[in-house]
Amino acid sequence: MADVTVIGTGVIGSGVVRACAAAGLEVAVWNRTGRRAGEVAKANPRVQVHATAAEAVRASRITLLCLLNYPVTHRVLEQAGAELSGRLFVQHSSGVPESVGPLQDRITGAGGRFVEAAVLNYPDAIGTDACFTVYGGAPEDFAELGPVTKAMAGHQVHLHDEPRYAKAYHVVASAFYYAFVSGFLECAAIAEHVGVPLNAFADSVPLYDPGFENTVRVGLDLIERRDYAYEQAPLTTHIDVLQNLAGAAEDAGVDASYLTALRDRVRTALEQGHRREHIAILTEQFRARRSAAAAPHPVEGA
Known part of the structure; x- marks a missing residue:
């Protein structure tokens, strides 16, 4: 046995x-x-x-x-x-x-x-x-x-x-983690845009938690290489959690939650065929929007 x-x-x-x-x-x-x-x-x-x-x-x-x-x-x-x-x-x-x-x-x-x-x-x-x-x-x-x-x-x-206390704890801990992830992704996009080297950005962040440090170190390496393949936690593992958390935020009366925005970004990436990639691939959405905003507008009548 x-x-x-x-x-x-x-x-x-x-x-x-x-x-x-x-x-x-x-x-x-x-x-x-x-x-x-x-x-x-x-x-x-x-x-x-x-x-x-x-x-x-x-x-x-x-x-x-x-x-x-x-x-x-x-x-x-x-x-x-x-x-x-x-x-x-x-x-x-x-x-x-x-x-x-x-x-x-x-x-x-x-x-x-x-x-x-x-x-x-x-x-x-x-x-x-x-x-x-x-x-x-x-x-x-x-x-x-x-x-x-x-x-x-x-x-x-x-x-x-x-038993439900363990899952309740997980919801709260996950919401905190995804707040960090959302902020990290946006900060990485801003740092890149204003010319702050990604390694310098990583060194400037107070990394009090080993899990956060892992997200930053792994995520920044993938962002810099623009190669997001990552079997440890691919996008498919995030969508169920984020759908549940967005629902929990809505039930709590939270308007315009970052969790809803992050869930929608993950959905978009999945619809684009990104299933086995690290969540850091969402920075490509920021890059795409920035490129579109910087593109020259056609001259009227041309």
Whole structure:
């Protein structure tokens, strides 16, 4: 029997699998695309790929759900059926606090137990001292996750008995992060326009948080090279979060939120075919508008 099951081997899931295997845990995995699960397993002899979600869930008493969002999680759990009974499920997917209750009810109604988790850093930090994850759920369930939280490393914090608190914390922390991202992108565009070298701009920013520093360093390098390919956090991973956050801002009575503007910029980039690029590619929208404004206007009658 495996020590833990990971459902979904995308960017977050594969990071969790690698960290757990490196910590000596036997890991059962399932992914909709078998090739991606196979790639993770190839480098980790402690990882066993299963053909169905039901088989993977049955392989251990703890299942870490690392799928794209809550609707996808619900669809996958339908495949697991009665396998939910007697098992502990930890949800890592993107969503809002209102999404937590229905999923919790589904799992506990089938005899399972439920913990909500939110990873608050880039996936490559999982398994390192820089990893920061918050959890909501029964203290005894969090305690049962001891081997997993030890493998995740860094700061693993139990916030509250109520699972939705973890997602609420994530919403607030994400809104703060995207405020920084939005300001960073606009500042980079202004710095470039007024002739401030990007490296000098980076050195002038007070980088109190390692996650912010990573965004600045990686983002400025990509902006300077105008090559935005970045698998750690491509644009497709941002759109669900920003749609949820823009909705949360609207519900809170916030007018003209920067979150709405940033969401719309990401939508535009996705419509232009940019799916696997870093969010720094949004600076190209600023450049395009600046170029259009500077272009000579045709002479009337010419």
